[in-house]
Structure formats: C-alpha cells, structure tokens
Amino acid sequence: MNNRSKLKQCPDPQTECKECPVRSMALFRDVPEAELGWMQEFRDAQYQLPAREILFQEGDTAHSLYTLFDGWMILFKTLDNGKRQILRFLLPGDFFGFQVNAIGPTGGYIYGSQALMKSTLCAFPTIRLQAMIEKQPQLTIRLSEMEMHDMTLCQYHLIGTGCKNSLERIAFLLLELFHRVRLQRRGDYDEASNSIIFPPTQKDIGDAVGLSSIHVHRILKEMGSKGWIRCQGKRLTILDEETLMDIGQFDPGMILPKSLI
Amino acid sequence: MNNRSKLKQCPDPQTECKECPVRSMALFRDVPEAELGWMQEFRDAQYQLPAREILFQEGDTAHSLYTLFDGWMILFKTLDNGKRQILRFLLPGDFFGFQVNAIGPTGGYIYGSQALMKSTLCAFPTIRLQAMIEKQPQLTIRLSEMEMHDMTLCQYHLIGTGCKNSLERIAFLLLELFHRVRLQRRGDYDEASNSIIFPPTQKDIGDAVGLSSIHVHRILKEMGSKGWIRCQGKRLTILDEETLMDIGQFDPGMILPKSLI
DNA sequence: CGTAAATTTGAGGTGCATCAATTAAAGTGG
DNA sequence: CCACTTTAATTGATGCACCTCAAATTTACG
Numbered sequence: 001m002n003n004r005s006k007l008k009q010c011p012d013p014q015t016e017c018k019e020c021p022v023r024s025m026a027l028f029r030d031v032p033e034a035e036l037g038w039m040q041e042f043r044d045a046q047y048q049l050p051a052r053e054i055l056f057q058e059g060d061t062a063h064s065l066y067t068l069f070d071g072w073m074i075l076f077k078t079l080d081n082g083k084r085q086i087l088r089f090l091l092p093g094d095f096f097g098f099q100v101n102a103i104g105p106t107g108g109y110i111y112g113s114q115a116l117m118k119s120t121l122c123a124f125p126t127i128r129l130q131a132m133i134e135k136q137p138q139l140t141i142r143l144s145e146m147e148m149h150d151m152t153l154c155q156y157h158l159i160g161t162g163c164k165n166s167l168e169r170i171a172f173l174l175l176e177l178f179h180r181v182r183l184q185r186r187g188d189y190d191e192a193s194n195s196i197i198f199p200p201t202q203k204d205i206g207d208a209v210g211l212s213s214i215h216v217h218r219i220l221k222e223m224g225s226k227g228w229i230r231c232q233g234k235r236l237t238i239l240d241e242e243t244l245m246d247i248g249q250f251d252p253g254m255i256l257p258k259s260l261i
Numbered sequence: 262m263n264n265r266s267k268l269k270q271c272p273d274p275q276t277e278c279k280e281c282p283v284r285s286m287a288l289f290r291d292v293p294e295a296e297l298g299w300m301q302e303f304r305d306a307q308y309q310l311p312a313r314e315i316l317f318q319e320g321d322t323a324h325s326l327y328t329l330f331d332g333w334m335i336l337f338k339t340l341d342n343g344k345r346q347i348l349r350f351l352l353p354g355d356f357f358g359f360q361v362n363a364i365g366p367t368g369g370y371i372y373g374s375q376a377l378m379k380s381t382l383c384a385f386p387t388i389r390l391q392a393m394i395e396k397q398p399q400l401t402i403r404l405s406e407m408e409m410h411d412m413t414l415c416q417y418h419l420i421g422t423g424c425k426n427s428l429e430r431i432a433f434l435l436l437e438l439f440h441r442v443r444l445q446r447r448g449d450y451d452e453a454s455n456s457i458i459f460p461p462t463q464k465d466i467g468d469a470v471g472l473s474s475i476h477v478h479r480i481l482k483e484m485g486s487k488g489w490i491r492c493q494g495k496r497l498t499i500l501d502e503e504t505l506m507d508i509g510q511f512d513p514g515m516i517l518p519k520s521l522i
Numbered sequence: 523c524g525t526a527a528a529t530t531t532g533a534g535g536t537g538c539a540t541c542a543a544t545t546a547a548a549g550t551g552g
Numbered sequence: 553c554c555a556c557t558t559t560a561a562t563t564g565a566t567g568c569a570c571c572t573c574a575a576a577t578t579t580a581c582g
Contacts, residue, residue: 051549052559077416080510083424087416099409100519107519110413130522133402140401141394143521147408152360152371154415155338155348161422162471163344166538201560210423212539217562233547249341258361258368260404261391312581313527427570462528473571478530494579 014046015069015122025093025184025257026067030142035135042132044123049073051199055113055121056097062109064123065097071119072199075111076207086208087111088150089200091180095146098126116199117234145260156254161210164249169209170219171248174229178238179252198236275307276330276383286354286445286518287328291403296396303393305384310334310376312460317358320369325384326358332380333460336372337468347469348372349411350461352441356407359387377460378495406521413515422471425510430470431480432509435490439499440513459497 015021018036023029031039044064049055049071056062058077073090090096090113100107124132133139153176160169181196182189188197202220203213211219223229228244230237238244245251276282279297284290292300305325310316310332319338334351351357351374361368385393394400414437421430442457443450449458463481464474472480484490489505491498499505506512 077420079420079424081424085420085423087419098521099413101514102519110515111416133522137398137401140398140405144401144405144408147405147412148360151408151412151415154412154419155372158348158415158419158422159338159340159346161419162346162468163340163342202562203560207423213561214540214563215538218538221562253362254371258363260359261394464528474529475531475572476570479570482530 009045009047016040017043020069021186022067022069022093022184027095027139027142027146028136030138031136039132039136042124042128044125047121047123049115049119049121051115051117053115055115056109057112058110059101059108062097062100062107062126065126065129066095066113067122068092068094068096069120069122072116073113073119074116074200074204074208075113077111084207085210086204087154089116089177089180089208092184092186095143098129116204117197141260145258148260149257152254152258157208166209166211166215166219167222168248169211170205170216170223171244172250173205173209173248174231174236174238175241175244175248175250175252176255178236179255183255193237194239194241195230195235195237197234198231199234270306270308277301278304281330282447283328283330283354283445288356288400288403288407289397291399292397300393300397303385303389305386308382308384310380310382312376312378314376316374316376316382317370318373319371320362323358323361323368323370323387326387326390327356327374328383329353329355329357330381330383333377334374334380335377335461335465335469336374338372345468346471347465348415350377350438350441350469353445353447356404359390359404377465378458402521406519409521410518413519417515418469427470427472427476427480428483429509430472431466431477431484432505433511434466434470434509435492435497435499436502436505436509436511436513437516439497440516444516454498455500455502456491456496456498458495459492460495 016036017023017028017040018033020026028036028039046069055066055073068090070092074086075088075090075096076084076086078084088094088096096113097109099110101110102108156172156176160172164172177198177200178196190196200208201213202216205211205220206213206216209216220229220231223244224231226240228238228240230239277297278284278289278301279294281287289297289300307330316327316334329351331353334355335347336349336351336357337345337347339345349355349357357374358370360371362371363369417433417437421433425433438459438461439457451457461469462474463477466472466481467474467477470477481490481492484505485492487501489499489501491500
C-alpha cells in the first residue's frame with residue numbers, strides 16, 4: 001500500500017461480489033455466480049479514498065489491481081514541463097492498474113491515479129492475477145474486451161487532440177462522460193433534468209482535451225449562453241444533445257461495450 | 262474482400278507459419294511449434310498491397326484479421342472537416358483489424374488502413390477467431406498483451422498531442438518508429454549509418470502528431486540543421502539520439518513488449 | 523518522359539496560451 | 553455554525569506557436 005495516500009479500509013461488512021451493483025460492468029462480469037465466492041477470496045479489501053486524493057503515482061510499484069466501485073477517478077501522466085494529461089476517466093466498474101513499465105509483475109504503474117470525488121475501490125494483489133486466470137480462463141477474454149474498449153476511447157481522444165478545435169473536443173468529452181454515467185443507470189443520472197453529477201474541474205477538462213482551463217471556461221460559457229448545457233456546482237445538464245453530438249462528432253454507439261467474439 | 266483495394270494473393274509457395282520471420286512479434290508467438298501447422302489452416306492467404314494503397318476503409322465490414330508480414334502500414338481515421346488522424350503505424354508482426362463498431366462479428370472497422378510502402382499481409386477470417394481461441398486458449402493472453410502494448414503507445418501519442426509542442430512531438434515519433442524498426446533487427450535498419458528505411462511522408466507525420474505538413478517540414482529542417490537527424494529519400498538517420506530523447510521525452514523501455522502475467 | 527505527388531519557402535492570420543488580478547466557492551478548524 | 557484558508561471560477565489584455573494560403577521546385581512513378 002502506498003503511504004502517500006489516505007486510503008482506508010472500509011468498515012465491515014464489505015460488499016459481497018455476488019451482490020456487487022457494478023458487476024455487469026466489471027472484470028468478473030462473466031464469472032459464474034457459483035464461482036464468485038471463490039473469486040472473492042482473491043480480493044484484498046474494499047478501500048475508501050477522499051476527494052482529490054492520489055491513490056498511486058506514476059512509477060509506484062504496482063502491487064494491486066483495482067476496480068472502481070463507487071465515485072469518479074482519473075488516470076493521468078505529468079510531464080517535465082508541468083503539464084498533465086488525463087488518460088482515462090474512471091467510473092464505477094472500471095478496471096485499472098495492469099499497465100506497468102517493466103516486464104513481469106515487479107514493474108511500476110505507468111500513470112498516476114487520483115480520486116475526483118470520494119471513491120470506493122476493490123483491490124486484489126497483482127500477484128494473484130495468474131492464479132485467477134488459471135481458475136477462470138474466460139477472464140482473459142473479458143480483460144481483452146475491456147482493454148479494447150479503453151483503447152477505443154483513447155483513440156477517440158487522440159483524434160480529438162489531433163484534429164478537433166476546442167469547442168469540438170469539449171462537446172465530445174461532455175457527451176462521452178454524460179453517456180457513460182447514464183449507461184450505468186444509477187443515482188448519478190437524473191432523468192427529469194437530463195443531468196449528471198459531474199466532479200471534474202475546468203482544469204481537469206482542460207488536461208483531458210489538451211486545453212488551458214481558462215479556454216475551457218470560455219467554451220463552457222459559450223455553450224451555456226447558447227443554451228446547449230448548464231454546468232455549475234458539480235452538476236452537468238445537457239440541454240441540446242443533438243447540437244452537441246453534431247459539433248463533437250460523438251456517437252453514443254462508440255462507447256457501448258463490444259464483445260471480442 | 263474489399264474491391265476498393267488492389268489486394269493480390271501472393272504467388273505460391275507462401276511462407277509457412279513455422280518459418281515465419283516475424284513470429285517472435287506476432288499473435289501466435291506462444292503457440293507451440295507442433296500446433297503451427299494446424300493454426301496455418303485458419304489462415305486465409307498472404308496478400309500483397311502496393312504502396313499508398315488502401316486495404317480497407319472505416320466502416321467496411323470486418324471480414325478479416327490481419328498480421329502485417331512485411332512493409333509499413335497505418336491505421337487512420339478521417340473526420341468530416343477533412344483532417345486525418347493516424348492512430349497506429351504498423352510494422353511487421355503487428356496485428357490489426359479486431360476493433361469493430363458493433364457488437365459481435367458483423368461490425369465494421371472503426372478505422373481505415375493504408376500501406377505506406379509495398380506490403381505483405383497474412384489474413385484470417387474474423388469468424389474463425391473463436392475456434393482458434395478454443396483450440397489455443399493462450400492466444401487470448403497474447404492478444405491482451407498486444408492490446409496493452411498498443412494502448413500504451415496510443416496513450417503516449419495522446420500525451421504528445423495534448424501536452425507537447427511540435428518539436429517534442431516529432432522527436433518522440435521519430436525515435437519511436439526508429440526504435441520499433443531497430444527492435445526487429447531486419448534489413449530495414451542499417452547499423453553502420455544508424456538509419457532506417459522511413460516511408461512516411463511529412464503529411465503522414467503531421468497527421469500522426471496533429472500538425473500541418475508545412476510545420477512538420479520546418480521542424481525537420483531545424484532538426485537537420487542542428488545535426489540531430491538526416492531525413493531524405495525515405496531514409497531516416499538518427500545523429501544525436503540523446504538530445505532527441507531528451508526533447509521528445511522518449512524512453513526506449515516504453516516500447517518494449519510487456520507480459521501480462 | 524510526362525504527370526502527379528511531395529517537398530520547399532514565404533507571407534499573413536488566428537486559435538489558443540499565458541499572465542495578472544478579482545470574485546466565488548469549497549474545504550477546514552475552532 | 554462561523555471565520556479562515558485554499559482552491560476553483562471568472563474576466564481582460566497580450567503574445568506566439570502553429571495554421572492557412574499560394575506558388576516554386578524537386579522527387580516519385582507508370
């Protein structure tokens with residue numbers, strides 16, 4: 001465990017895997033119900049992380065693999081020039097921590113991770129991955145699927161920073177996050193107002209799409225004044241989805257999970 | 262087969278999988294020698310593609326999965342505004358074509374693919390992937406490894422377009438491609454001159470790192486005048502690798518293959 | 523050898539960054 | 553619950569890294 005972070009183990013009783021509310025999004029989605037108890041043995045524990053807290057930094061030895069259980073997190077990389085690139089926004093069910101910078105299980109994480117709001121994590125030791133796969137070989141297929149999905153999103157972000165202007169990039173990002181939250185159909189999406197809880201700051205948005213927080217602010221203001229969105233107090237409301245989809249060249253289909261086979 | 266392309270089947274005899282020179286980089290790297298003959302049955306054929314030819318376009322039905330056998334190719338996406346983003350440069354051994362835009366095997370490719378020089382491909386039908394995996398379950402682990410590797414590269418490119426200036430991005434890209442070619446230790450790398458065959462145009466470079474071809478040219482000229490590189494006639498020579506690594510924040514370790522387990 | 527494609531160079535414009543300073547909001551401890 | 557501190561949002565002014573346009577030259581190629 002990284003002593004830089006204020007990670008705390010959750011008080012018992014912790015959530016049972018077989019009752020997990022994010023199971024349909026998670027790595028162990030396809031593990032048969034009867035095997036879940038066994039799988040749970042591999043789990044380290046559930047942990048809580050306060051808002052804005054760092055879980056691990058780039059280079060930290062990768063002892064654990066994580067599934068975000070509740071909250072919002074980011075994976076990021078900081079450069080020598082002080083700039084930060086957000087690589088992924090993590091929502092409940094998302095799996096992370098298996099990209100390391102060396103061959104074998106002794107490597108370090110190639111990115112840092114931070115909570116954007118109070119978050120809960122399920123962790124299991126990296127060292128047990130092999131045993132888990134041997135017990136449940138179909139995990140590798142699910143792992144590939146999740147990687148493929150992350151890869152697709154990463155490619156769309158690359159397309160954004162490579163080819164789109166500021167308005168288009170931000171429109172895309174807002175819609176992507178909005179749809180990802182809505183797909184989960186949990187309390188964070190409010191159907192009546194078509195809004196979601198939205199913890200990223202303007203700086204976070206900028207660091208995700210390659211813009212300064214000041215310019216992000218101007219674009220958000222423009223989007224607000226045109227009646228496309230409302231964005232205040234950690235809540236994002238989408239008012240004109242069609243226009244935003246057109247501008248951002250976003251298609252909800254591209255964030256749907258795909259099967260490898 | 263896509264009739265837009267001038268894909269031609271290679272004249273027999275085609276290369277035997279067990280004698281494949283790129284096997285150590287390829288999907289079937291870990292398949293036991295004894296099983297390779299069986300695996301080869303799944304193969305469609307070897308195909309040849311002329312320089313600058315399109316293999317498939319975004320949206321084409323994904324009938325085949327490909328391994329680049331010889332040559333250079335790119336995966337790219339073109340936007341409504343006419344701009345193009347290069348998502349991956351493909352070198353011999355690289356596997357592509359399994360990212361599709363729909364659930365199940367009936368989807369279309371989410372990117373286009375084009376040869377940068379005369380290239381040879383090995384193809385097998387997407388529909389046989391499941392049977393191959395059932396016969397050789399360890400293929401899914403190797404697939405995950407390859408995806409993880411591609412994902413890492415994609416992330417570094419995102420970091421480039423998101424956080425780096427033009428000089429830093431181009432330095433990174435040149436070194437990445439240089440090292441990837443050199444890792445293969447085939448004829449395309451010349452040790453005496455520390456140079457590689459380098460088919461991308463200045464426009465290709467720009468489309469990969471999010472710059473105009475004109476600006477790419479100015480930067481390449483600057484790099485040349487400072488004695489860092491020589492870049493002419495489809496050949497790239499690295500003269501001052503240390504300076505370039507420093508500027509581009511490139512570490513050769515990050516393109517080395519990693520094991521999942 | 524002729525045509526298309528890529529490279530090269532210059533001039534001018536702009537989208538976004540940077541700097542600076544104020545206001546508002548969120549977090550913290552008494 | 554309020555005073556205090558920190559962080560985020562907001563706004564204006566200025567600058568530059570890179571884009572776009574245009575045209576000449578060189579290279580690639582059937």
